Amino acid sequence: MASSGFSWTLPDHPKLPKGKPVAVVVLDGWGEANADQYNCIHVAQTPVMDSLKNGAPEKWRLVKAHGTAVGLPSDDDMGNSEVGHNALGAGRIFAQGAKLVDKALASGKIYEGDGFNYIKESFENGTLHLIGLLSDGGVHSRLDQLQLLLKGASERGAKRIRVHILTDGRDVLDGSSVGFVETLENDLSQLREKGIDAQIASGGGRMYVTMDRYENDWGVVKRGWDAQVLGEAPYKFKSALEAVKTLRAEPKANDQYLPPFVIVDDSGKAVGPVNDGDAVVTINFRADRMVMLAKALEYADFDKFDRVRVPKIRYAGMLQYDGELMLPSHYLVSPPEIERTSGEYLVKNGIRTFACSETVKFGHVTFFWNGNRSGYFDETKEEYVEVPSDSGITFNVAPKMKALEIAEKARDALLSGKFDQVRVNLPNGDMVGHTGDIEATVVACKAADEAVKIILDAVEQVGGIYLVTADHGNAEDMVKRNKAGKPLLDKSGGIQILTSHTLQPVPVAIGGPGLHPGVKFRTDIETPGLANVAATVMNLHGFEAPADYETTLIEVADN
Ligand SMILES: O=C(O)[C@H](O)COP(=O)(O)O
Numbered sequence: 001m002a003s004s005g006f007s008w009t010l011p012d013h014p015k016l017p018k019g020k021p022v023a024v025v026v027l028d029g030w031g032e033a034n035a036d037q038y039n040c041i042h043v044a045q046t047p048v049m050d051s052l053k054n055g056a057p058e059k060w061r062l063v064k065a066h067g068t069a070v071g072l073p074s075d076d077d078m079g080n081s082e083v084g085h086n087a088l089g090a091g092r093i094f095a096q097g098a099k100l101v102d103k104a105l106a107s108g109k110i111y112e113g114d115g116f117n118y119i120k121e122s123f124e125n126g127t128l129h130l131i132g133l134l135s136d137g138g139v140h141s142r143l144d145q146l147q148l149l150l151k152g153a154s155e156r157g158a159k160r161i162r163v164h165i166l167t168d169g170r171d172v173l174d175g176s177s178v179g180f181v182e183t184l185e186n187d188l189s190q191l192r193e194k195g196i197d198a199q200i201a202s203g204g205g206r207m208y209v210t211m212d213r214y215e216n217d218w219g220v221v222k223r224g225w226d227a228q229v230l231g232e233a234p235y236k237f238k239s240a241l242e243a244v245k246t247l248r249a250e251p252k253a254n255d256q257y258l259p260p261f262v263i264v265d266d267s268g269k270a271v272g273p274v275n276d277g278d279a280v281v282t283i284n285f286r287a288d289r290m291v292m293l294a295k296a297l298e299y300a301d302f303d304k305f306d307r308v309r310v311p312k313i314r315y316a317g318m319l320q321y322d323g324e325l326m327l328p329s330h331y332l333v334s335p336p337e338i339e340r341t342s343g344e345y346l347v348k349n350g351i352r353t354f355a356c357s358e359t360v361k362f363g364h365v366t367f368f369w370n371g372n373r374s375g376y377f378d379e380t381k382e383e384y385v386e387v388p389s390d391s392g393i394t395f396n397v398a399p400k401m402k403a404l405e406i407a408e409k410a411r412d413a414l415l416s417g418k419f420d421q422v423r424v425n426l427p428n429g430d431m432v433g434h435t436g437d438i439e440a441t442v443v444a445c446k447a448a449d450e451a452v453k454i455i456l457d458a459v460e461q462v463g464g465i466y467l468v469t470a471d472h473g474n475a476e477d478m479v480k481r482n483k484a485g486k487p488l489l490d491k492s493g494g495i496q497i498l499t500s501h502t503l504q505p506v507p508v509a510i511g512g513p514g515l516h517p518g519v520k521f522r523t524d525i526e527t528p529g530l531a532n533v534a535a536t537v538m539n540l541h542g543f544e545a546p547a548d549y550e551t552t553l554i555e556v557a558d559n
Pocket residue numbers: 028029079080081082139140170171289430434
C-alpha cells in the first residue's frame with residue numbers, strides 16, 4: 001500500500017501476550033451438516049473434532065465459507081479452496097475471479113483490454129483456441145462465461161474457433177458432461193450458421209487430462225498437450241457428444257477421468273491442433289489447475305515433458321494466474337489484488353512461520369494463503385514443506401493420504417521451537433470426498449481427525465495455542481438433496497452421489513494451554529465468515545489486526 005504513513009508494524013494486542021506458538025489447522029472440505037448416513041464426518045470416528053465441538057462452547061463456532069462471504073458472485077455458489085484460503089489468509093473479502101470475469105463480460109470491458117487486443121491479432125489469419133473446464137461448477141470456470149466469450153470473440157472477428165473441453169464431474173454431478181457438451185454444441189452450431197467455423201476439437205476428463213496442480217503429475221498436462229496442441233490422442237471421434245457418451249460407457253469411466261480424445265474430420269485428420277499464428281485462451285479463472293498448462297504454453301525454456309512441437313501463438317489466460325511469476329503475461333481480466341495478507345504482516349512482525357501440506361494441497365496453505373503469490377516473503381523466517389502426494393491414483397484407494405506425515409512434520413516444527421506459527425492443510429475430507437466413495441471418505445475423515453490429535457498433542461507439549469478450521473464443506477454431505485433436504489434418487493432408484501463441495505458452514509475451534517483463559521468467541525458478529533479468521537490468528541500471536549481487516553472472532557474477558 002503506497003499511502004503515506006503506512007506501516008507494516010502491527011500494534012500490540014492490549015490483553016493477549018506474544019510468544020505462544022500457534023498451530024493453524026485447515027481441514028480441507030470439512031463442513032458442518034445434519035448427522036445422517038451421508039455425512040461422512042458424522043459416520044467416521046472423529047473423537048478429537050467432536051471434543052472440540054462439545055467440550056468448550058465458547059471456543060467452537062461456525063462461520064460462513066461460501067458465496068458472498070468469500071467473494072463469490074452469489075450465495076448459491078459453494079465455497080472452494082482458492083477463495084477459502086484467500087479469505088483465511090487475507091482477512092478481507094475480495095471479489096474473486098468468477099465475479100471479476102462476470103463483470104468484465106457484462107460491461108464488455110473484457111474486449112477492450114490488452115489481453116483481448118493481443119489475441120485479436122490472430123483472428124484474421126489464425127484460429128482462436130479456447131481450453132478449459134466445461135461445467136457450471138463456478139469453481140474453476142463457468143459455462144455461461146465461455147458462451148459469452150464465444151459470442152463476443154466471434155462478433156469481434158474470430159472466424160475459426162476450436163474449443164478444447166475438459167469434462168468435470170467433480171464440482172458438478174458425474175454424468176453432467178453430456179448435457180454441457182450438448183449445450184456447447186448447440187452454441188457452436190449457431191455460430192456455424194453465421195458462417196463461423198466453430199467446433200469442439202478435443203477433450204478429456206479434468207483429473208486425467210490437463211488439470212493437474214502443484215506439479216504432482218506432469219503426465220496429466222502432457223496428455224492434454226498432445227490432444228489440444230498436437231492433435232494426437234488414443235481416441236478419435238467425429239463428434240464430442242459421441243466421444244463423451246462412448247467413453248463414459250467404458251467400465252469405471254467417469255467425467256473426471258475420461259481419457260483424452262480428438263475430433264477428426266472425414267479423412268481422419270484432427271480438426272483443431274494449435275498451429276503457428278493461432279491464439280489460445282485458457283478459460284479457467286482459477287489458477288492452481290491452469291498454471292502448469294500456462295507454463296507449457298508460455299515458456300520458451302520448458303523441460304517438464306517433450307512438447308514435440310511448440311507453435312508460435314498468442315496466448316492469454318482468462319486471468320493472470322500467478323502475480324509473482326507474472327504468468328501468463330497476457331490475460332483477459334485482471335485478477336483480484338490481494339495484498340497485505342496476514343502471512344506477510346506476521347512475517348514482517350517477526351513471526352517465524354512453518355507451512356505444510358502434501359502436494360495436492362501444498363499451494364493452498366502457501367500460494368492461496370498468501371494471496372495467490374508463490375514463494376516466501378522472507379526466507380529467513382519461513383519454511384514451507386511439501387510432503388509428496390501419491391500420484392496416478394484416485395484418492396479413495398488410499399484415503400489416509402499423507403495426513404500422518406503432515407501431522408508429524410507439524411509436530412516436529414512445533415517441538416523444534418523454531419516457529420511461532422505452524423500452519424497445515426489436511427486434504428483428506430476433500431480429496432476423498434470428491435471421489436464420491438462414501439466408505440473411503442469415512443476412512444479419510446478418521447485419518448484427518450487422528451492427524452489433528454497429533455498436532456494438538458504437540459501444542460499441549462509446547463504450551464501453545466491452536467486454531468482448527470476448514471476452507472469449505474465437502475465430506476459432511478455426499479448426496480444430492482432436494483429443497484427439503486431429502487436425498488435425490490436417480491432413474492434406477494439409487495442415490496445421486498455428490499462429489500462437489502457444499503454450501504455448509506465450517507467450524508472454527510480455538511484452545512490450547514497457551515490461550516489466555518479469558519478468550520472466548522464474541523457473540524456480536526452477525527454473520528462471520530472465513531475472512532474473520534486472519535484477525536483472530538493475529539490476536540492469538542499477540543497483535544491487533546489492521547483496521548481494514550474483517551473483525552476478530554474473539555474477545556478477552558478481564559477475569
Ligand atoms: O480442483 C478441485 O479439486 C475442485 O474443483 C475444487 O476443490 P478445492 O477447491 O478443494 O481444491
